[in-house]
Amino acid sequence: MLFSTTSTLFLAIAAGVQHVAGLELKIDDDASIRQAAATAAEIMFLYYNNSEATSESGKRGLLNSPYYWWESGAMWGAMLDYWKLTGDTKYMSQTSDALQYQLGNNSDFMMDDQVFDTGNDDQAFWAVNALTAAEYGFPNLPAPHPPWIQVAANVFNDMQARWDTTTCGGGLQWQIFKSNANGQNYKNSISNSGFFQIAARLARFTGNTTYSEWANKVYDWESAIGLIDPQNYNVYDGSDTKINCTEINHVTWSYNVGMTIYGAAMMYDISEGTEKDTWATRVQGFVNASAAFFSYTSNATNIMFENACEQYDTCKTDQFPFKGFLARWLSKTSVLVPSTNATISTWLQASAQGAALSCSGETNSTCGERWYIAGYDGNAGPGQQMSALEVFDSLLINNIPLPLKGSSSSASSSSSTSSTLTTLSTVTSTSSTPASTTSPPATTTASTAATTSVTSGATTTTSTLNMGAIASEIAGAAASGNP
Ligand SMILES: *[C@@H]1O[C@H](CO)[C@@H](O)[C@H](O)[C@H]1NC(C)=O
Ligand SMILES: *[C@@H]1O[C@H](CO)[C@@H](O)[C@H](O)[C@H]1NC(C)=O
Ligand SMILES: *[C@@H]1O[C@H](CO)[C@@H](O)[C@H](O)[C@H]1NC(C)=O
Ligand SMILES: *[C@@H]1O[C@H](CO)[C@@H](O)[C@H](O)[C@H]1NC(C)=O
Ligand SMILES: *[C@@H]1O[C@H](CO)[C@@H](O)[C@H](O)[C@H]1NC(C)=O
Numbered sequence: 001m002l003f004s005t006t007s008t009l010f011l012a013i014a015a016g017v018q019h020v021a022g023l024e025l026k027i028d029d030d031a032s033i034r035q036a037a038a039t040a041a042e043i044m045f046l047y048y049n050n051s052e053a054t055s056e057s058g059k060r061g062l063l064n065s066p067y068y069w070w071e072s073g074a075m076w077g078a079m080l081d082y083w084k085l086t087g088d089t090k091y092m093s094q095t096s097d098a099l100q101y102q103l104g105n106n107s108d109f110m111m112d113d114q115v116f117d118t119g120n121d122d123q124a125f126w127a128v129n130a131l132t133a134a135e136y137g138f139p140n141l142p143a144p145h146p147p148w149i150q151v152a153a154n155v156f157n158d159m160q161a162r163w164d165t166t167t168c169g170g171g172l173q174w175q176i177f178k179s180n181a182n183g184q185n186y187k188n189s190i191s192n193s194g195f196f197q198i199a200a201r202l203a204r205f206t207g208n209t210t211y212s213e214w215a216n217k218v219y220d221w222e223s224a225i226g227l228i229d230p231q232n233y234n235v236y237d238g239s240d241t242k243i244n245c246t247e248i249n250h251v252t253w254s255y256n257v258g259m260t261i262y263g264a265a266m267m268y269d270i271s272e273g274t275e276k277d278t279w280a281t282r283v284q285g286f287v288n289a290s291a292a293f294f295s296y297t298s299n300a301t302n303i304m305f306e307n308a309c310e311q312y313d314t315c316k317t318d319q320f321p322f323k324g325f326l327a328r329w330l331s332k333t334s335v336l337v338p339s340t341n342a343t344i345s346t347w348l349q350a351s352a353q354g355a356a357l358s359c360s361g362e363t364n365s366t367c368g369e370r371w372y373i374a375g376y377d378g379n380a381g382p383g384q385q386m387s388a389l390e391v392f393d394s395l396l397i398n399n400i401p402l403p404l405k406g407s408s409s410s411a412s413s414s415s416s417t418s419s420t421l422t423t424l425s426t427v428t429s430t431s432s433t434p435a436s437t438t439s440p441p442a443t444t445t446a447s448t449a450a451t452t453s454v455t456s457g458a459t460t461t462t463s464t465l466n467m468g469a470i471a472s473e474i475a476g477a478a479a480s481g482n483p
């Protein structure tokens, strides 16, 4: 059943051909890459199909517990990439449905029934899908839903209104709702870099300088506070408002630098002169910082790994998809900033090969967590499938056009839920060159960060932050499983 549409593998098994460990992946053969991606997507979708079968109506688009709302958003982002990069339309209508069901009454991915696990980072993971949909020309939702770019602008407006100058000189709090007790005093990178990336992509799509001004403002704040290290471009996890962000939690996660680099690549793309040079330096800085997530062992050169937890076997549910986001955003960066292409391609090719070897469990093609062991490590789940899927897809990034742009009137300042705004008819391709997360992500991110450094000493963090305070603040969340 499972492989009824993955013909090669199915036939090989059916014919009694000896099973070859892992998915077959030839990095120079697009058909082979598409096949590997199709298999990874199909297995990932089994988790979703099971969830959909057991959830009440109105919950369409969501993975069941223990996968938080943000991870479902991340999954649909992977499906948008899968659709565009492979050309396979099989999951398009389910993707469209999922985004529509989770859009909310104000067309900004704020859901009344997800308040308990919606922080700024969680909303950001859904919001970047709206940008991807706009940039890829994914069909807009039917009326009365607004065009994708307006959905992204609505989220920007929400976040702009949440910008908090009462502590730390600015920044977004991790949490949005006071009712969400976990991580109330945390200002983290994934929320702020999420806002930065959303602003930068809106700036490029619409040409509206309000968005680029905000992108600069958020970036400068992250840099000033030390979430982004201006010397080595590490993107650290977060800081505590109770100490006015005077100390930093130095744990690094692959998705933080991933979220940040793509915003920087967008800013590079729209800048000129010395500003362009500045963004070029920053993008290269984030490439340099990304190197920490590759080459764990000398026999696993250029293969990606989650360096705060994977080697210690302490990664948690929320962290399994992180490598996929780094692959997603590095590959897209390599197109916008061609000087990064050689390094990034080398990394992604080796990582995809490692991932393919890991996809040899359970169904015979189920992917594992670790890509550097040349096999399946017994650790399966939708996040692991997502990571493998995105690293396979990323090899096809040079086959698609540059992200689309619209016009400056593509999005409006007042939160809009109507479809009467500029639609994709105003969108023109700017180039035909085929160059071209209490809450979830951060919640467990922070909690893992805290517990890892406090209890195991296994990380290489040199943080002097009051980890005890952060750990106790979010321990309840970790213990209860509430992101
Ligand atoms: C998931 O379920 C949908 C709806 O029944 C179906 O169209 C799709 O093929 C299923 N996907 C997989 C991978 O089984
Ligand atoms: C939309 O608004 C209605 C009426 O206020 C509310 O009952 C419902 O929960 C809202 N839906 C979402 C997804 O937030
Ligand atoms: C808190 O930090 C910000 C940014 O560094 C600074 O401007 C502000 O003066 C600080 N507030 C206090 C009370 O120290
Ligand atoms: C990135 O690393 C290269 C090679 O080590 C170095 O020459 C370059 O200055 C670094 N760039 C930044 C922005 O740190
Ligand atoms: C996995 O491969 C083994 C050996 O070829 C085979 O017996 C088994 O049926 C396969 N499992 C699935 C789910 O295809």
Ligand SMILES: *[C@@H]1O[C@H](CO)[C@@H](O)[C@H](O)[C@H]1NC(C)=O
Pocket (backbone or CB within 6 Å): 297, 299, 300, 371, 372, 373, 374, 375
């Ligand atoms: C690297 O060597 C270790 C120890 O021998 C082994 O377990 C691992 O599978 C190897 N990794 C690769 C990618 O070959």
Ligand SMILES: *[C@@H]1O[C@H](CO)[C@@H](O)[C@H](O)[C@H]1NC(C)=O
Pocket (backbone or CB within 6 Å): 208, 209, 210, 211, 408, 409, 411, 412, 413, 414
């Ligand atoms: C640019 O965006 C801002 C914020 O949404 C809005 O207030 C402004 O009117 C927009 N400018 C133009 C020229 O569309």
Ligand SMILES: *[C@@H]1O[C@H](CO)[C@@H](O)[C@H](O)[C@H]1NC(C)=O
Pocket (backbone or CB within 6 Å): 335, 338, 341, 342, 345, 398, 435, 436
């Ligand atoms: C990036 O590198 C890959 C792998 O070497 C190559 O196939 C591709 O053409 C390069 N892309 C650009 C835009 O140079």
